[in-house]
Amino acid sequence: MAEEDVNQVTPGARVEEKLYNVRFKTDEDRSHLIVLDNQLCNRCVDKPCTVFCPVTVYKWENGEHKISVSYEKCVECGACRIGCPYFNIEWKYPKGGFGVQYKFG
Ligand code: SF4
Numbered sequence: 001m002a003e004e005d006v007n008q009v010t011p012g013a014r015v016e017e018k019l020y021n022v023r024f025k026t027d028e029d030r031s032h033l034i035v036l037d038n039q040l041c042n043r044c045v046d047k048p049c050t051v052f053c054p055v056t057v058y059k060w061e062n063g064e065h066k067i068s069v070s071y072e073k074c075v076e077c078g079a080c081r082i083g084c085p086y087f088n089i090e091w092k093y094p095k096g097g098f099g100v101q102y103k104f105g
């Protein structure tokens with residue numbers, strides 16, 4: 001089977017299948033996503049960032065009482081720019097050449 005056929009996304013495919021077409025180049029020096037104030041996260045009852053991110057970048061760490069940020073998985077959808085009720089997430093695009101790369105067709 002030709003490579004372009006292998007990488008076709010089937011309508012209705014699961015997120016994991018769609019992510020097959022995505023490549024990442026991680027900036028090891030700096031996260032482009034920063035949770036500004038962990039005290040706010042402690043008081044944030046529902047912690048919606050752990051739900052709205054399609055690739056579960058944000059995870060509540062019970063023992064450490066803070067949100068961990070797996071920024072290397074971010075697909076740059078932008079949801080966390082508006083989804084945090086306290087605007088507690090600083091969001092920038094990754095430096096040039098880093099971050100997610102989409103392959104179409
Ligand atoms: S939604 Fe915002 S304030 Fe709430 S836990 Fe996530 S980053 Fe913290």
Ligand code: SF4
Nearest residue numbers: 053074075077078080
């Ligand atoms: S931009 Fe989208 S994929 Fe990236 S961390 Fe925010 S919600 Fe998750």
